[in-house]
Amino acid sequence: MKILLTDFNAKVGREDIFKPTIGNESLHEISNDNGVRVVNFAASKNLTVKSTMFPHRNIRKFIWTSPDGKIYSQIDRILIDRRQHSSILDVRSFRAADCDTDHYLVVAKVRERLAVTKQTTHRVHLERFNLKKLNEVEGKEQYSVEISNRFAALENLDTEVDVNKTLETIRENIKMSAKESLGYYEPKKHKPWFDEGCSKLLDKRKQAKLQRPQDPSELNVDNLNNIRCETSRHFRDKKREYLKAKLMSLQ
Numbered sequence: 001m002k003i004l005l006t007d008f009n010a011k012v013g014r015e016d017i018f019k020p021t022i023g024n025e026s027l028h029e030i031s032n033d034n035g036v037r038v039v040n041f042a043a044s045k046n047l048t049v050k051s052t053m054f055p056h057r058n059i060r061k062f063i064w065t066s067p068d069g070k071i072y073s074q075i076d077r078i079l080i081d082r083r084q085h086s087s088i089l090d091v092r093s094f095r096a097a098d099c100d101t102d103h104y105l106v107v108a109k110v111r112e113r114l115a116v117t118k119q120t121t122h123r124v125h126l127e128r129f130n131l132k133k134l135n136e137v138e139g140k141e142q143y144s145v146e147i148s149n150r151f152a153a154l155e156n157l158d159t160e161v162d163v164n165k166t167l168e169t170i171r172e173n174i175k176m177s178a179k180e181s182l183g184y185y186e187p188k189k190h191k192p193w194f195d196e197g198c199s200k201l202l203d204k205r206k207q208a209k210l211q212r213p214q215d216p217s218e219l220n221v222d223n224l225n226n227i228r229c230e231t232s233r234h235f236r237d238k239k240r241e242y243l244k245a246k247l248m249s250l251q
Contacts, residue, residue, distance in 0.1 A: 001087060001112065004047065004079040007103065010034035011073060012052055018043075023053030027061040027074035038077060047079040050108070051091045060092045064103050076106050087113055128185040129178045139182065147177040193242035201231045 013031040014024055018039045031039065042049055051074070062072040078091055090109040097105035133139030150173040208224040 001084050002047075002081045003088075003108075003110075005077070005106070005108070007075060008034055008038050008077045009075050010038040010077055011075060012038060012049055012077065014052075020048070022049045025055050025061075026052040027058060027072070034075075038079075042079050046082045048082050048085045049077055050080055050085060050088045051076070051078045051106070054091050056092050059095070062095070062104060063093050063106060067102075076103065078106070078108050084113070087111055129182045130185040131182065132185075133182045143177060143181040146181045147174065150177055193238040195238065198231075198235060198238060201227070201234055205231050 011028045011030075011032040012018075012022055012026050012035040013028050014022070014026050015031060018031070021039055021043045028035075038049065041047075058072075061074050063076045064073045065071070078088070080088055088108055088110055091106065093104040093106050095104050134143060205224075205227045208220070208227045212220045212224050
C-alpha cells in the first residue's frame with residue numbers, strides 16, 4: 001500500500017474536471033496553483049486525494065488558521081493508490097491536539113484489506129521412468145522383450161470387452177514394462193558446500209550472540225566479531241571450492 005501524506009500547501013477544490021482523482025467534500029471551491037499540481041501528480045501516479053472525499057463539518061476540515069484567526073485552509077493532503085483507496089475509511093482534523101504548530105493534527109483511519117489466499121491443491125508427485133536406458137542397447141532390448149511378452153498376452157482378450165477397460169489394460173502393461181526394464185529416474189543430488197564445519201561455526205556464533213547481552217564486556221564483543229569474521233570467511237571459501245569443483249567437472 002502506497003500512502004503519501006504531507007503539507008503540500010495545496011488548496012484542492014471541487015472541480016468536475018479533476019474527478020475521480022478528487023471528491024466532493026473539499027473545504028475549498030477552487031484549486032490554487034499547488035492544488036492543481038497535486039491533482040496532476042496524483043493522476044499521473046494513479047493516486048486519489050482521499051482528504052477530499054469524506055463529509056465533515058467545516059470545523060473538522062480546517063487544517064491551518066492564519067495568525068489573526070480569519071483565514072482557514074485545508075492544505076495538508078493524504079493520497080493513496082487508487083487500487084487500494086477503500087482502505088482509508090476517514091480523514092479529519094483534530095483541533096484539540098497540542099502539536100505546538102499552527103497546523104491542526106490530521107488523522108486518517110486506515111484498514112488494510114488482506115487478500116484471501118487461494119487454497120492450493122497438493123501436487124501429486126509423478127514418478128518418471130529412466131528413459132535414458134533406451135539409448136543403451138541392453139536397456140532397449142530388455143524393454144522390447146518385456147513389452148512384447150505383455151502385449152502377446154493381450155491378443156487373447158475378448159473383443160467384446162469395453163473399449164475403456166481395454167485401453168486401461170494397455171496403459172497398465174506399458175507402465176509395468178517400463179518399470180521392470182527401465183526403472184524410475186532418480187535426480188542427481190548435488191553435493192552442497194554447507195558441511196558439518198559450517199554447522200559447527202553457526203552454533204558457535206549463536207552461542208557468542210547469546211553471551212554478549214548477558215555480559216557486554218569488550219572481550220565478549222571482540223569474541224563475537226572474530227567468530228563472525230571466521231564464519232563468513234569459512235562460508236566464502238567453501239562456496240568457492242564447491243563452485244570451482246563444479247566448473248572443473250563441466251570443463
